[in-house]
Amino acid sequence: MFIAMNRFKVKPGSETAFIEMWRQRESFLDEVPGFESFHLLQGETFDDYTLFSTHVCWQSRASFDNWVKSDAFKKAHAGAGQSRDFYAGPPRLELFDAVL
Numbered sequence: 001m002f003i004a005m006n007r008f009k010v011k012p013g014s015e016t017a018f019i020e021m022w023r024q025r026e027s028f029l030d031e032v033p034g035f036e037s038f039h040l041l042q043g044e045t046f047d048d049y050t051l052f053s054t055h056v057c058w059q060s061r062a063s064f065d066n067w068v069k070s071d072a073f074k075k076a077h078a079g080a081g082q083s084r085d086f087y088a089g090p091p092r093l094e095l096f097d098a099v100l
Contacts, residue, residue: 001036001098002058009049009088015042018052018086028072029056034063049088061097 010018022040029035036057043051058064067073 002061002064003096003098004054004056004058004064005094005096006054007092007094008052008054008086010052010086011049011088012045012047014086015045015050015052021086022054026076028076029067031072032063032067032070034059034066061095064095 008018019040019042027038029038036059038057039055041053041055043053045051056064058067
């Protein structure tokens with residue numbers, strides 16, 4: 001298994017709108033072979049942001065790489081810049097190979 005996570009620092013008061021944006025977003029993940037699951041996680045709230053993370057499980061690193069190169073990826077990220085007002089900083093991508 002391979003896991004791709006994006007961490008987001010969301011400005012205070014924008015949490016509900018951020019969650020709703022993800023709820024309504026068409027990801028097209030199911031169009032790419034090797035996709036297993038997607039979760040939006042809400043973490044701790046601090047004075048200047050609330051931590052969120054997307055957690056996407058793939059069968060392999062190759063499956064994830066194929067997603068990034070796919071038309072589905074381009075479609076899913078076409079409007080990504082429109083939500084910048086939510087963020088207290090840039091998203092941070094983290095990639096993991098399952099070892100156990």
